[in-house]
Amino acid sequence: MTDPTHIDLSGSWLFVDDDPNSAKSYAARLSEGANAIALTVLPPSQGRVALLTGNSTPLGVLMDVDLTGEPGEHGTGLGIAQDIRARQKARKINEFPIIRFANIEPVKINIGGDPSSDDLFDDKMDKGAVGRNTGIVQRRLIGVAAIYDHLKSMGNNPADSEISNLFSLDEPHLSEWTHPGLMSRLTDGMRQAIHVAAGAYLRSFLMPTGLLMDRKLLLMRMGTTQESGEKSWDVISKFADSFKFRGLGSEHYERWWARGLEEAWDELEFAEAPIAMTSATDRTSAFANVFDIELEPLQLGDRSPGTRPWRWCTLRQEEDPPSYVPVDPRFGVKISPRVDVAPWIEPAMASIGAAVRKEQDARLNRTDIERLVSELS
Secondary structure (H helix, E strand, C coil): CCCCCCCCCCCEEEEECCCHHHHHHHHHHHCCCCCCCEEEEECCHHHHHHHHHHCCCCCEEECCCEECCCCCCCEEEHHHHHHEEEEECCCCCCCEEEEEECHHHHHHHHCCCCCCHHHHHCCCEHHHHHHHCHHHHHHHHHHHHHHHHHHHHCCCCCCCCHHCCCCCCCHHHHHCCCHHHHHHHHHHHHHCCCHHHHHHHHHHHHCCCCEEEEEEHHHHCCCEEEHHHHHHHHHHHHHHHHEECCCCCCCCCCCEEEEHHHHHHHHHCCCCCCCCCHHHHHHHHHHHHCCCCCCCCCCCCCCCCCCCCCCCHHHHHCCCCCCCCEECCEEEECCCCCCCCCCCCCEEEEEEEHHHHHHCCEEECCHHHHHHHHHCC
């Protein structure tokens, strides 16, 4: 007799959603192009049974948040994700990634500023991102699945050398560019469950700004506008190649070592001070002279003043859609995180303009706001 709970998901992602028509539209979009993703759509009732019985193992799961559109369904995607993680920890079902995949409004209503469910998900995506840039969403999904596959191949008690090999660095750079706490967290995570280690790798290393940075931040820290930097990217990328991240996931996540940029700057003939302490104008002048290219220096405005851009405004990145506003830390407003963050992750900061506009946000440092308003008035 055929097991009604068994659904063949081999080689496919599962999308658990309460709106079948909308879900199938997303699935069709993600199944197109060079990075096509095979996606099976199931309503919450079927998805819950298929996953929790262990009779079906997908490459990963896209999980909607509000599932009440299915008649008789009273739970949420958060609850299903929690049950999956508990059974994975008990080794009763196979390990696979879970991605929170929902529209902005349901996330605001069901989660808001509550970070308690963050650790359930390896990544969090807005459904609207599929329409804005399907390729980026596809690459992120492929990357998460590849990271899970590699970690599973290492077993639950890998040697320290296997953890170190994840970063593809020689010994001197491993100690200078990474953090011992990250190594400890990954080692402990592997002994607990694969998804614990995967979460540590993705959420505290590969995705956030800290030990690594993406292309936008690299250009900003070089002091140039995005447009100017992109025009000279062929030259810049050769300069940055020496500190490009080549570890696990690098085929799908383009990253560079943050400390690597600082060291590469120190070796330039025109560098007279650390790059973070140098104005954007002087940074671009030095790079332009060394590489014989034209670079337009980044100019910060009244709402985000200063001359030494280094971080993005967190408040502006939380908007829908997110925007990228550079902040000179000297003129930034500190943001208290809702949960403790790893010491190697960059502290959150807001521009003074965004902070004043959203001054009721209790995370903002009031002393910073008052000092900067007085100083800049």
